[in-house]
Amino acid sequence: MSFANTGVGNWRLDWPVSGGRRVASAQLKTAPEDFRVSEVFEESAERATPSGSNGVAGEGEHLCLYIEKTGDNTEFLAGELSNLAGCRSFDVGFCGLKDRHAVTRQWFSIYRPGMMDEDAALIERVSEHWPVRSAYRSVRKLRRGDHQGNHFVIRLRQVGAERDVIESALARLKAQGAPNYFGPQRFGFAGGNLDRAVHIDPSTLNRRSGQGKRRGRGSSRAGGGRDGRKNVLYFSAARSWLFNEVLASRVADGSWRSPLSGEPVDIATGPLWGDGGTSAGGEAEQREREIVAQTPNLASLFLTTRMKPERRPLVSMPRNFNWLWLDDGSLELEFFLEPGQYATTVLSDIFELEDMSLGHHNKQHG
Template identity: 30%
Template sequence: MNDNPTPANKSTSPISYSDHWTKIHGPSLGQFIFKQQPDDFVVTEKLSFEPTGNGEHVFLWVEKQNLNTAFVAEHIAKFSGLPLRDVTYAGRKDKFAKTYQWFGLYMANKKEPDWKNFDLPGAQIIKATRNDRKLRTGALDGNHFKVVLRNTTSLCHEQIHARIDSIKQLGVPNYYGQQRFGNTRIDDPSALPGNLALAQKMLDGEEIRNRNKRSMAISALRSWLFNEFIDQRIRTLGYARLFEGDVMQLAGSNSFFLCESIDEKIKTRIGDKDIGVTCPLWGKGFLHSSQTIQKFENSLSKKHNQICGLLAALGLKQERRAMALFPNNMTYSLAEDSLTLSFDLPSGCFATSVLRELCTLLEDHEQ
C-alpha cells in the first residue's frame, strides 16, 4: 500500500533552493570559513528540567563530534542491549560540530552497563544519572552556541559591533537552516539538497519507503514552505510588522492569541519581546489568522497549493512559529584572523539563520 498521498498532477510550483530568502541587516560583511574543525562549532543542549537522580530512566550526557545523533543513539542501544525505541533524545544535533546532549534510556529492571567501556570513536559519555520520566523530543529550553569564523582579516570591530547591535535590537528572520534540508551534492551544487530532493519525489507521487527518510523529507518540505512564508511576508508586508489579524506567540511558550486590535499594551509587549508575530507551519485545518494576514497567507498557499495539499493529506495540523528570532546573551571576540561568537537560541532555531545575517559562510569540512 502506498502511504504517500499521490498528487493529481506533477508539481506546478517546483521546489527551488538557493538560500534566496530575504536578509534584513544589509550586505554580507565578508566570506568567512565556517566549521574548519569541530571546535569551531560547539553546541550545548539545555534541558527544560533537571534530572531527578533516580527512576527507571538512565540519562547520559554525551559529547560527540562528526557524528549524527541517530547514529550515536544506535550505538548506545547496541551497547546497553536495549531496543532502539528505548533510546531517546530531545533533539538532533549537527554532525559537523562538537555537541553536548542528553540521551535517555528506559532501563526498568535491567542492569546498567559500565559506561566507561562504551567505545565509539568521536563520542564520549561524560556522565550518567537517572530520571523518573522519559526524555521526550522537544524537552529543551534551547541550545548554547559557540562559533568560530575564520579568514576574517577584512573585518573591523566597528563593523561587527554595529551588525551585532542591530541583530540584538531587531532579531533575524526565524528561517529553518540548511541542515533541515540536507546536504548538497558536490558534483552538482545546483541540485536540491538531499531531504528536499526526496520531498520533490513525494510531490511527484513517488513512495518513500524508508520511514526515517520519509519523515525528514516531510519535515524539510514543511520547513521550506515556512521559510517562503517569512520571505514573502518581508517582501510584501515588511519584517515583523504587526497587523490586526496577526497570530501572536507568547515568548518562550506554545501559547498563541489573535491580535484583534493594536493598542499601546500590544505595542509595549512587542517592544519588550514578550510577544511576537508568527507565520504558519502548514497542515490541515483553518488558518488561525484573520483579515489582511489571512488573505496574504491564503494567497501564498494557493501559489504552493500542491505542497500545502500534500502536507494536509499527510495529517499535519495547522501550527504557528515565530517569524523573528532573537539571540540571547550574544557576545563576540575579534582576533587577527578569527571571529568568535557566543549566543543562546530557543529549541528548534538555527544558528546559521543568525550567521547568514553577518556574513557568507564557506563551510570547510568533508561531507
C-alpha cells in the first residue's frame, strides 16, 4: 500500500482501520438526543462544598458554569456568555469544543472578580437560554485540555450487519482500542484546509499581534486578526494530516499498538510535526521522516516555525465501554475518552457511519 500524497486537491481523508475493513454500517446523529456528551472535570467535584453566601461553592475570581446545550457550538455559546456577563470574549474559558448536533454538557469559566454577590443573577439570566446544571467559583480560568475527558452515550440507528459480527468487533474494540486518527472534519470539505495550508507564508505563524491586546489561546504564533486565526487552523490541519499518515502506515503493518525503538515514551505514539520535525529517534524517527517527506508541500511549513514537536498516542482506548441492543434494532454505546480523542473516530473503526446531522445542516442553510 502506498502512502504518498496524491497532490493538492486530492488528499486522502479515509485511513486504514484496525480490522482491515469496517464490518457494519449505521446512521449517526439522526436526532441530537442520539449523541450525548458530558464533560468530566474533577475540580468541579472537589469544589462542591462548602457553598458561599450566594449558594455558589468555592472561592476565586472565575465563575464556572456547567451548561447543557443542544444545537449550539461551543464558541457561539462562549460568545453569548460574554455578552450576558458583560465581559470580554477572552474572559470566557472552556476545556474543549463540543458537537453542535448533540446534547452536550460542558464547563465554562467567566472572569468576574469581586462580583460574587451577582452570581445568582447571572446564572438566572443564563438559565433563560440554557440549563445550568452546576456552578462553582475557581481561582483560575478554564483552558483547553483541563478536563479529564468526556463521557459519551451514543445511539446508532439502521445498523446494517449480523449482530454476531458486530458483537465480535465491539469486543475487539473494547480490548485493544482504535487507531487515534484525527477526524476528517478537521481537514475541511475535500481537504480544503490542507489546500490552503500549502499556501501559508510560514513566517506569519511567528508574528505577534501589534495591537497590544491580550490574545486568546492558539493565536500566540499567528498574526493578529481573522487571517491569523485561519492560518493557525490550516497549520493545525497540516500537522494533524501528517500524524494520520504516520498512524496509517503503522495500522497497515500492525505496529500501531506497540512502540518502535526511538520513541521517547513507552507507549506507541506518532509525531505532531514541529521545528526540527520529530522528537523521536532510531527506527521511529526514520520512518516518520520518510512518510512526511512524501508530502514536501506540507513539510516545508515547519521549516521556519517555532512550533515544538510533540507526540500523540496512536491508540484511542475507550474506557468503561458497554453496549446495548434496543427494541427498535438500534445500538446504544456508552464509554469514556480522554481529551483529544474522538468518539466518531473510535466508532468508525467498525462502522461506516452516515452522519444524519449533515442533512439537517444543509436544509437549514440551503
